[in-house]
Amino acid sequence: MRLLHTSDWHLGRSFHRVGLLDAQAAFVDHLLATVRAEDVDAVLVAGDVYDRALPSLPAVELFDRTLHRLADLGVPTVMISGNHDSGRRLGVASGLIDRAGIHLRTDPAGCATPVVLADAHGPVALYGLPYLEPALVREEFAMERAGHTEVLSAAMERVRADLAARPAGTRSVVLAHAFVAGGTPSDSERDITVGGVAAVPAGVFDGVDYVALGHLHGSQTITERVRYSGSPLAYSFSEADHRKSMWLVDLGADGSVTADRIDCPVPRRLARIRGRIEDLLADPARERHTDAWVEVTLTDPYRPHDAMARLRERFPHALALAFEPERVDDDPLASYAERLRGRTDRQIAEDFVAHVRGTAPDTAERAVLRDALDAVRTDAARAETD
Known part of the structure; x- marks a missing residue:
């Protein structure tokens, strides 16, 4: 089975106030042309379809046109919501859209309900794991306190249980939106750190044949079976050296994976x-x-x-x-931004306490700072989904 793996479209986003909607429409044209030219069997979109929870009307119109064009091709498409999307809004009418071969997976409760396709070698189960904000999905996975690793592990346990009940030889694909250890971030991704921990180990996804990741904007291979497609366009100057592309993945009869990169159009260097x-x-x-x-x-x-x-x-x-x-390194006029570069919000807060008080925060105080930062992130995420 041949799969086209893409992610992080961020429809509606601009680049330093330069509108990118025309460039995003050109990417969609390129994606559809690739589907036809490469005889793609299914398209995978691993989250961040939109750039924000309440997208602009032109962005929604482009998405609507894209869905119609994908449906007209008759090639199944599986999409998940990312941390920039509102899962509830993106998933509106998903039951109806499903009938057109466009499968929107935005509800964490459905992570173990795959889209099942088939080729000459048998069935392929495609599981869509929408972005799992830990504070918002703990009840779904019966956890009092959890981070990204824990909720993704719980979701994957459900996936593996469903897969084990399927006919022998069923191949499997998982779409997920997460920061996986070994990946290289850029400046244009929204921080999803929880409790000071951002990355989840790739081993969380053990047991499936291919993992189509979204969130990081650079195309990269974590393992041969776990890959980021990256964003189709650059959204920050930190991506100046990126080669923007999609993965063309061939899933063999035995679950083996081969992948080639398909370059995306570049509106301007x-x-x-x-x-x-x-x-x-x-x-x-x-x-x-x-x-x-x-x-x-x-x-x-x-x-x-x-x-x-x-x-x-x-x-x-x-x-x-x-x-x-x-200036010399010890110049007191060295920029504040330079001193903060590469430091997390938690580290900055702890440094501020140490600077004001003269002593670093102890273990209990660090826990308070961590919980406060997580609460701010959680409130922001909840506001976007309401």
């Missing part, structure tokens, strides 16, 4: 450049960036006057400007 403004404006080597979306980091010791306007005379598509003056 990304470039990240840094240096003093006069050097950037004069350097002939920078000419190759004139047609790119550009992020500029200026290292002048003092902020140049009217910097962005001057830069746009040479780089008309410059979108982001940052200042990192050339």
Whole structure:
């Protein structure tokens, strides 16, 4: 069986205030052309269909057109909701849409109810695990307190139990939206850390033939059977070096997996450049960036006057400007943002307590900070699903 694995469409998202809806529509055209050209048997969309729980009307219209075009192709499609989606809203009318071969899996209670397809070698069970926000699904999995590893493990136990009851030789595919250990994040993914723990081990998914992951925006192979497709478009300059693609996966009669990357259309190249403004404006080597979306980091010791306007005379598509003056490491004027780079919210909060009080928080205080941060995340997630 041939599967096309994609994720993280983020319909409606912009790039530094530049609308991407036309580029997203071009990606959909490319996806449909790939389905036809490669004789795809099923399309897998591993979450974050929309960029927000209440998507814009143009984004909804593009999604609606996409569903109709997929249905017209007669190729089954399985979609799950991601942490940016509202599962309830995305899943509206899923029972009716299911009849058209578009299978929306947005309810955690249905994670062990697969879409069952078949090829010449027998059945393939495709299980859709929507994004599982621990605080919102604990009751479903009968847990008083749990993190991502625990709720995903509980969901996978149900999947394996269902699979064990199916005919011998049934092959299996799981769609999931999570941060799996070994994956490399970018700046454009929303943090899903719970209790200070973000990543779940890949072993959680043991026992199935292929795992189609969403959430991380870079295409990557965790194991031969566990892969991220990545987002089809770049959504931050941290993705400047990404090769945007989909996975074309062939599932053999024995459950073996082979996968090839199908490149996605690139609306405009990304470039990240840094240096003093006069050097950037004069350097002939920078000419190759004139047609790119550009992020500029200026290292002048003092902020140049009217910097962005001057830069746009040479780089008309410059979108982001940052200042990192050339200073020694112990300079007290070093930027606050630089000191915080790479640190989690929990670490920042603990450092603040230590700075104000003079002593680091003890174990009990760290637990209070962790619970407070988790409560904020939970309230935000609950508000998006209501």
